[in-house]
Amino acid sequence: MTYGAETWTHTKKVVHRLKVAQRAMERAMLGLSLLNKVPNVEIRNRTGITDIVQRAAALKWNWAGQICRREDGRWSRVNLDWQPRTGHRSIGRPPARWRDDIVKAVGKNWMQLTSNRPRWRANEEALVQQWTEIG
Structure with missing residues (x-):
């Protein structure tokens, strides 16, 4: 499920x-349907699988972190620094x-922060927590 999640x-x-x-995959693993009305927390406790988000x-x-630390001019790093020629984005809510x-x-200043690996890894929890609460 996480192929290309990066x-x-x-x-x-x-x-x-x-x-x-x-949730659907975990229910299928346990042989449960929605009609069984087993809470998601109980299913997660039974399977012990980490949250996909x-x-x-x-x-x-x-x-x-890996992309920002690269110095060899690969496309992935070049694309991070790229700005459109016009400098303008389309009308409406920006994607x-x-x-x-x-x-x-x-x-x-997140790109400069990646050079300090211990500090970068310490901030990982903030991003993970941000997306865990939203879903």
């Missing part, structure tokens, strides 16, 4: 879909960008 823009819609899919957020956080939730959790 590159996802985590929106409320994506988080909700992940949680619904995980936490896993996806942690993968994204670790990948962001969520990949880096928006990282900026929200840590601040605008």
Whole structure:
């Protein structure tokens, strides 16, 4: 389920879909249907599986740190620094960008923060907690 999760823009819609899919899979593993009316907390205790949203957020956080520490000019790093030629975005509510939730959790200087690995890893919990509460 988390293939490519490092590159996802985590929106409320994506988080909700992940949680619904995980709950459905856990119910199928236990042989339960919605008619059994077993609470999600009980199902999670029985399966012992980690939350998919936490896993996806942690993968994204670790990948962001790796990308920012690269110095070899790969496309992934170049795309982080890229700005559109016009400098303008379309009218209306701007779509969520990949880096928006990282900026929200840590601040605008998140790229400089990645060079200090212990401090970067300490801030991982803030991002993971942010997306766990939303869904």
